[in-house]
Amino acid sequence: MTNTENLSPDERYDLGAHGRELILDARKIKVDFKVEGGVVNAVRDVSFQLHKGETIALVGESGSGKSVTARTIMRLLTKRATVSKDSRLMLGGRDIYKMPEAEVRKLRGNDVSMIFQEPMSSLNPVYTIGQQLCEVLHLHNRISRAEAMRRAEKLLEEVQIPEPGARLRSYPHQLSGGQRQRVMIAMALANRPDILIADEPTTALDVTVQAQILNLIKDLKAKYGMAVILITHDLTIVKQFSDYVYVMQHGKVQEHNTTEALFANPRHAYTKHLLASEPKGQAKPIEADSPTILQGDKVKVSFTLKRGGAFKPDFFQLVAVDSLSLNLKKHETLGLVGESGSGKTTFGQALIRLIGNQGGQIFFDGQSIHDKNREQMRPLRQRMQIVFQDPFASLNPRMSIRQILEEGLIVNGIGANSRDRVDRVRAALRDSGMPDNILSRFPHEFSGGQRQRIAIARAIALEPEFILLDEPTSALDLSVQSQIIELLRKLQDERGLSYLFISHDLKVVRALCHRVMVMQHGKVVEEGPVEAVLTNPTTDYTRRLVRAAFEIAA
Amino acid sequence: MSEIKHTAPPLPTDIGAGPAPTTEVTPTGVSARFQGNEGYATLVWRRFRRSTMGMIGLVLVVTLLVVAVFGDFFAPMDPKRTELPFAPPDVIAFEDPAGNFSLLPYVYPIGETGESDPITFQPLTGAEKDNPTPVGMFVKGHTYRLLGLIPTDIHFFGSTDGRTIHLLGTDKFGRDILSRGIVGSQISLTIALVVVAITTVVGSLVGIASGYLGGQFDLWVQRFVEFVLAFPQLPLYLALTSLIPVTAPSNIFIAFVIGVMAVLGWAQLSREVRSKTLSLARIEYVRAAIAVGSSDIRIITRHILPNVLSHVIVAVTLAVPSVVLLESFLGFLGFAVKPPLISWGLMLQDTSTFSVIGSYPWILSPVIFVLITVFAFNALGDGLRDAIDPY
Numbered sequence: 001m002t003n004t005e006n007l008s009p010d011e012r013y014d015l016g017a018h019g020r021e022l023i024l025d026a027r028k029i030k031v032d033f034k035v036e037g038g039v040v041n042a043v044r045d046v047s048f049q050l051h052k053g054e055t056i057a058l059v060g061e062s063g064s065g066k067s068v069t070a071r072t073i074m075r076l077l078t079k080r081a082t083v084s085k086d087s088r089l090m091l092g093g094r095d096i097y098k099m100p101e102a103e104v105r106k107l108r109g110n111d112v113s114m115i116f117q118e119p120m121s122s123l124n125p126v127y128t129i130g131q132q133l134c135e136v137l138h139l140h141n142r143i144s145r146a147e148a149m150r151r152a153e154k155l156l157e158e159v160q161i162p163e164p165g166a167r168l169r170s171y172p173h174q175l176s177g178g179q180r181q182r183v184m185i186a187m188a189l190a191n192r193p194d195i196l197i198a199d200e201p202t203t204a205l206d207v208t209v210q211a212q213i214l215n216l217i218k219d220l221k222a223k224y225g226m227a228v229i230l231i232t233h234d235l236t237i238v239k240q241f242s243d244y245v246y247v248m249q250h251g252k253v254q255e256h257n258t259t260e261a262l263f264a265n266p267r268h269a270y271t272k273h274l275l276a277s278e279p280k281g282q283a284k285p286i287e288a289d290s291p292t293i294l295q296g297d298k299v300k301v302s303f304t305l306k307r308g309g310a311f312k313p314d315f316f317q318l319v320a321v322d323s324l325s326l327n328l329k330k331h332e333t334l335g336l337v338g339e340s341g342s343g344k345t346t347f348g349q350a351l352i353r354l355i356g357n358q359g360g361q362i363f364f365d366g367q368s369i370h371d372k373n374r375e376q377m378r379p380l381r382q383r384m385q386i387v388f389q390d391p392f393a394s395l396n397p398r399m400s401i402r403q404i405l406e407e408g409l410i411v412n413g414i415g416a417n418s419r420d421r422v423d424r425v426r427a428a429l430r431d432s433g434m435p436d437n438i439l440s441r442f443p444h445e446f447s448g449g450q451r452q453r454i455a456i457a458r459a460i461a462l463e464p465e466f467i468l469l470d471e472p473t474s475a476l477d478l479s480v481q482s483q484i485i486e487l488l489r490k491l492q493d494e495r496g497l498s499y500l501f502i503s504h505d506l507k508v509v510r511a512l513c514h515r516v517m518v519m520q521h522g523k524v525v526e527e528g529p530v531e532a533v534l535t536n537p538t539t540d541y542t543r544r545l546v547r548a549a550f551e552i553a554a
Numbered sequence: 555m556s557e558i559k560h561t562a563p564p565l566p567t568d569i570g571a572g573p574a575p576t577t578e579v580t581p582t583g584v585s586a587r588f589q590g591n592e593g594y595a596t597l598v599w600r601r602f603r604r605s606t607m608g609m610i611g612l613v614l615v616v617t618l619l620v621v622a623v624f625g626d627f628f629a630p631m632d633p634k635r636t637e638l639p640f641a642p643p644d645v646i647a648f649e650d651p652a653g654n655f656s657l658l659p660y661v662y663p664i665g666e667t668g669e670s671d672p673i674t675f676q677p678l679t680g681a682e683k684d685n686p687t688p689v690g691m692f693v694k695g696h697t698y699r700l701l702g703l704i705p706t707d708i709h710f711f712g713s714t715d716g717r718t719i720h721l722l723g724t725d726k727f728g729r730d731i732l733s734r735g736i737v738g739s740q741i742s743l744t745i746a747l748v749v750v751a752i753t754t755v756v757g758s759l760v761g762i763a764s765g766y767l768g769g770q771f772d773l774w775v776q777r778f779v780e781f782v783l784a785f786p787q788l789p790l791y792l793a794l795t796s797l798i799p800v801t802a803p804s805n806i807f808i809a810f811v812i813g814v815m816a817v818l819g820w821a822q823l824s825r826e827v828r829s830k831t832l833s834l835a836r837i838e839y840v841r842a843a844i845a846v847g848s849s850d851i852r853i854i855t856r857h858i859l860p861n862v863l864s865h866v867i868v869a870v871t872l873a874v875p876s877v878v879l880l881e882s883f884l885g886f887l888g889f890a891v892k893p894p895l896i897s898w899g900l901m902l903q904d905t906s907t908f909s910v911i912g913s914y915p916w917i918l919s920p921v922i923f924v925l926i927t928v929f930a931f932n933a934l935g936d937g938l939r940d941a942i943d944p945y
Contacts, residue, residue: 354841374844381847394838398594398860407856408846442594455842462846 007255007268010047012244014258023194023227024050024073024091030084031068031077031251042068042081044251050195055221055228057242057259059235059274061477062448065251066231070197073229074114075104092194110140113188115181117200122184123172129156129183130168136190155186159216178209182216189220196221197229202237206339207504207548214241233478235274239263247271277479279511282530283333284493286514290329293365293466293498294351294384298323300359301343301350320346322522323360326500328466333492333499335513335530337506337545343522344502348468351500352384353377365465382412385459389471391451395443401454402439405429408462428461429454431494433487449480453487460491469501473508485511506549510534518542601941608937614930622739624700629733630712630719632696633896637728640914641720645681653683660686661719690714723916725904731916735923738896743927745812745890745897746877752816753823754870760820761827762862766835766854776828782821790818795889804892811890815877823869830862864942871935875928882924898923 010027031043043065050056058066071077073089075096089096091111096104116122124132133152137143143151149168156164159182172180181201188196198217202210218241221228230242238245239259246256247270255268266272301321306313320343328334336344349355351362353369362370364380372380388394395404405425408414415421426436432453443451452472459467469488473481485508491497503509509516510530517527518541526533526542537543602608621628642664650656662681669678693714697707713719722731764775794814798807834840835858843853878898884890885899886906893900901920905911911918 349841352845354845378847378849381845384845386842386845388838388842390838394842396839396843396857396861399856403856407843407848407852411846411848411852458842458846 008047008246008253012049012256013261014244015049016051020051020054022049023052024048024089026069026073026090027088028084029069029072029087029089031065031072031087032082032084033078034080034082042251043072046246046248046251046253048246048253048256050227050229052194052227053221053225054243055218055230055241056244056246057230057232057238058246058248059232059238060248061233061274061479063250064248066248067199068251069248070114070199070229070231073195073197074108074112076108076114106140109136109188109193110191111193112195112197113191113193114197114199115184115188115201117203123180125172127171128168129170129172129175133168133183133187133190136187140191151190152186155190156183158189158220159183159186161186176209177205178213181205181209181213185213185216185220189224192224193226195227195229197231199231200233201230203232203234207506208339208544210237211548217241235278235478247274273479277482279482279485279508281489281511283489283512283514286329286331290331292327292363293330294326294328294500295363296324296326296347296351296360297362298325298360299347299350299357299362299370300324301346301355302358320522321350321357324519324522324524325360326351326517328498328500330465330498331492331496332515333501333513335509335516336500336502336519337504337509337516338519339504339545342519344519345470347519348470348500348502349386352386352466352468354386378411382408382414382462383464384466384468385462385464386468386470387452387455387459387472390475391448391455392475394455395451397443400440400442401429404443404454405458405461408458412462414462424461425457428457431460431491432457433483448476449483452476452480452484456484456487456491460495460497463495464497466498466500469499469503471503474503474505481508488512506534506545518545598938598941602937605937605940607933608941611930611933611935611937614926615934618739618743618927618930621736622743625737625740626698627700627708628710629730629736630695630709630721631730631733632698633729633733633737634894635696635729637718637720637724637730639724639726639728640917641724641728642679642914643723643916644687644720646721647681649683651684651686661689661713661721662686663717663719687717687719688714689719722919723914725901725917726910731901731919734896734901735898735920738898738901738920739923739927741808741891741895741897742878742881742899742923745808745815745881746874748812749815749819749877750870750873752812753819753873754866756816757820757823758827758862758866761824762831762854762858764824765828765831766850766858768832768835772828776825779821779824782818783825785818787818791815791884792887792889795884804895807892808890808895811881811884815880819873819877823866823873826865826869827862830865831858834858834861868935868939868942871931871938874931878924878927878931882920 016022026049027047029043029046030041033040033042046065046069048056048058058069060066068077068081072083072087073091073096077083083097087097091107096107099107123129127135130149130152133155134145134148137148137151141148152168153164156167161167161179161182167175167179172183175183185201196217201217202213205213214237217228220226230237232238242259244256245259245262247254247262247268249270254270255262255266257267262271263275266275299321300319300323302317302319304315305318306315322343324347326334326347336348338344346355350357353362353372353374357370360370361368364384367380369377369380399407402422402425405428406421409421409424415424422439425439429436429438434450434453434457438446443454446454452475456472472488473484476484488499489512492499499512501509501513513530515528516530516533518525518533518539520541525539526537533542534546537546602612644664645662646659647662648656648659650660662683663685664679665682665685666677667680670676671678689711690713691711692708693712694707695709695712695716697705699705718730720730720732722735725731725734760775760779764772764779791814795811798810802810840853840857843857848856881890881897882899882902885897886902888900888903891897891900898920902918904917
C-alpha cells in the first residue's frame with residue numbers, strides 16, 4: 001500500500017452532519033477471548049457512531065468480529081470474553097459498561113434490541129407466538145394480559161403476518177422461516193427500541209424472502225425513527241439499505257465512509273478486494289456437437305410419508321421430483337436453481353443414484369444406470385463425483401487429509417502402489433489450490449474455504465468426467481466463493497469436466513453455467529441458456545428469483 | 555505447558571477467512587499458522603487434562619487396576635488366614651509410645667486395657683499404646699504367587715516382625731478385611747470388565763448393524779431390544795442364577811453370572827449406538843464415501859465405527875460402576891460369587907444382620923471399596939465425555 005493515511009479514524013466523516021443527533025458512540029472497543037493456550041483479540045479498537053434514525057452497516061467476512069461488536073453493545077458476551085477497560089460505549093450520554101447489571105437488563109429489549117441470524121432456534125418451540133410476544137411486553141411494561149395480547153396482535157400486523165389473530169395461537173414450527181423472522185422482528189420492536197441490531201437477519205432465509213424482510217426493517221425504521229445496526233457479509237444488502245458503512249477485518253475497522261462514497265471510491269485494499277469479489281465472468285461456450293454425458297428421462301422421486309395415527313394409518317406420496325428430464329453435454333455446466341424445498345438436491349442426487357428413483361430412466365455416457373443397484377454402480381462411481389454444500393460435514397473429522405483423498409483411489413483400485421497414490425493425492429491438492437504438504441493434517445485445522453478445496457480435491461483425484469456440485473459455495477464467504485468459482489471454471493477447462501451445479505444463488509449461476517433449469521415444487525418451470533433466462537425470465541417465479549438476486553430492494 | 559502454546563488450535567478469527575486478500579491464492583499461509591499435526595488422541599488428551607475430576611478419576615482407576623492386578627502384593631495379610639473374629643481396626647495415631655507428636659504414624663494394635671467397665675464389669679479394649687506394631691514397606695509375609703506365576707513372600711507393606719495387622723479389622727471368621735477387600739477387587743473388577751467388554755462388543759455390533767442396514771432388520775432387532783429392556787431384570791437375575799447347581803465349582807458359577815449380566819446388559823448400549831449410527835449414515839462424508847464407490851464394510855469400519863467409538867468409550871467407563879454395584883448387590887444376596895472366592899459383594903453378606911452392624915461397624919468397610927470404584931469410573935467417564943469430541 002502506498003498511502004499511510006489512517007482510513008478508519010475514530011470519528012466518522014459525517015459526524016453530526018445535517019444536525020442529526022448522536023445516539024450511540026462507541027470508542028476503542030476491545031474484546032479479548034480466552035482460549036486454550038492464549039488470548040484471541042476478537043475486536044481491536046473498534047470505534048463507531050450511530051445517529052438517530054439511520055442505518056449503519058458492519059460488513060466483513062466470518063471471523064471479522066462484527067457479531068462480537070454487536071453483542072458488546074448489548075453486553076451479551078460470554079464469560080470467556082473480556083472487554084478492555086478503555087472501551088467506552090456511550091448510549092445517550094451514559095456509558096453502558098459503567099451501568100450495573102440490573103440497568104443493563106432494563107436496557108435490553110427496551111432501548112436496544114436485537115434480531116439474530118437463525119429464526120429456527122431463536123423462538124422457543126414449546127410456547128405459542130402470542131405467549132412469547134407477551135413475555136417481552138410484560139418484561140418492560142406493567143400491562144394486563146388482554147392488553148398485552150392486543151398489542152401483540154398489533155405487532156404481528158405491523159410485521160405483515162397474515163391473520164395475526166390466529167397466528168398468536170400458533171407454535172413456531174407452524175410458521176415458515178420468513179414468518180419466524182418476522183415474529184423475531186415483532187419481538188424486537190415490541191418496546192419501540194431506539195436501536196435495532198440486525199445480525200445477519202436474512203442469511204438463513206431464501207432469496208425471495210430476504211428482500212421482503214429487509215424492506216420490512218426499512219419501513220419500520222422510517223416509521224419509528226429507529227437507528228439500525230445491520231451486520232452482514234452481503235454487499236448488495238449494504239448498498240441498498242445502509243447510510244454508513246464500517247468495513248471490518250480481523251477484528252479491526254479497516255475503512256469507513258458513507259455508503260455512496262465507499263462504493264464509489266474504496267480506498268483500503270481489503271474493501272477493494274471485497275467489492276471485487278462478486279462472482280463475475282461467464283462460462284466459455286462449448287462445442288455444438290459435444291456428446292451427451294448424463295441424460296435423465298422423466299425421473300421421478302417420491303417419498304412415502306405417514307399421516308394419521310397408529311389406528312388410522314394413512315400413507316401418502318410426497319413427490320419431490322416430478323418426472324423431470326435433463327440432458328447434460330460433455331464440458332457443459334447446467335445450473336439447477338430453486339428455493340429450498342424445490343427438490344433440486346434430490347433430483348441431482350437421484351441422477352447419480354445416491355437416492356433411488358421411482359420412475360424414469362437415467363443414462364450415463366450411454367449406459368443405463370437407473371436399473372443398477374449400489375453394488376453394480378460401484379465401477380461407475382469413479383467417473384461421477386459429488387461436492388457437497390457443507391464442507392464441515394463432508395469431511396470425516398477422524399481421517400487425515402491423505403486418508404480422505406486416498407479412499408476413492410483405494411476402493412477403485414487406482415494407482416499402482418501407495419507411492420503412486422500419494423502422488424495423485426498431492427497433484428489433486430495442487431490442482432485445487434491447496435499446498436501438497438498437508439497430507440497428515442486433519443480437517444479441523446482448515447477454514448471453510450480450504451475445506452471446500454479439499455472436498456473438490458477428493459472429487460477430482462478420481463479424474464471423473466462429471467461432478468455434481470451441490471451448492472458448493474453457499475456456506476462460504478463472498479471472497480472465498482469467487483475463488484472457488486474460479487477454481488471450478490479452471491478445472492473444467494483443463495479437464496473437460498461436466499458439471500451439474502445446484503444453487504439458489506443466481507449470481508453464481510450466471511458466472512458458471514451454460515444453461516439453467518429453474519425448479520419449483522419438484523417441477524421445472526423454466527429452462528434455457530443462462531443469459532436468456534436471467535435477462536428475460538418468462539415466468540413469475542423466475543422473475544422473483546432474478547429480482548431477489550440482482551436488485552434486492554425490488 | 556510450552557507444548558500448548560505452539561500447538562494452539564485454529565483461532566476463531568481464522569474460520570472461513572480463507573487466504574489473505576492482498577496476496578494471490580497461496581494457501582501455503584496455512585502451514586505457517588498451524589504447527590504440527592494434531593491427531594485425534596492429542597486433542598482428546600489436551601482437553602481431558604483440563605478436567606480436574608477426570609484426572610482424579612483417571613489416577614484412581616489406574617491405581618485400582620494396579621492394586622487389583624497385584625492384589626496379593628498389596629494385601630498386608632493372608633486374606634484366608636483366620637484370627638480373632640470381629641477384631642476392631644488397629645489404631646493409627648500420629649503419636650509415639652511416649653505420647654509425643656510424630657509425623658510418621660504409628661499403628662497400635664487393640665488389646666485389653668486391663669480396666670473393666672464400671673457397670674457391666676466387662677474388660678475394656680483400647681489401643682496398646684506401649685506396644686506399637688512395627689510397620690515397614692516391602693516386608694516378608696505370607697507366600698503367594700505374583701500374577702499367579704512367581705512365588706514370593708514380599709508385600710507392599712505390613713508388620714516387620716510377623717505380627718498381625720488389621721487396619722480395617724476382621725470379619726466374623728477373623729480374616730483381615732483390608733486384605734480381603736484388596737484381593738476381592740480382583741474378582742469384582744474382573745466381573746465388571748468382562749461383562750462390560752461383552753456388552754460393549756455385542757451392543758456396538760448390534761447397534762451399528764441395526765442402524766446402518768435399517769429396514770425390516772432394524773425393525774425386528776429394535777423390537778427384540780425393547781423386549782430385553784422391558785424385562786424385569788432383578789427377578790430374572792435371581793431366577794437365572796438359582797438355576798446353577800449349588801455344587802457347581804466357583805469359577806463355573808462366576809462364568810454363569812457374567813453370562814447372565816451380559817445377556818441383559820447389551821441392549822441399552824445398542825440403542826445408543828444405533829441412534830448415533832442413524833445420524834452418521836446420513837451425514838455428508840458418508841454419502842461422499844458412497845459416491846466414491848466404497849463398500850458397506852469400508853464405510854462401517856472407516857467412517858461410522860471411529861465416530862461411534864467416542865460414544866462407546868464413554869459408555870464403557872460409565873457402565874463399569876453399574877456392574878460393580880450390581881455385583882455387590884447380587885453378592886450381598888448370595889447370588890454372585892461363592893466362597894472360597896472373595897468379592898466385595900460377598901464380603902458385604904456379613905452385614906445382613908442389624909446386631910452385627912451395630913456391634914462391629916467396620917465390617918461395612920467393603921462399601922468404601924465400591925464407593926471409590928464407582929466414583930473413579932464415573933469421574934473418568936465424565937471427563938472423557940467432555941473431551942472426546944474435540945471438533
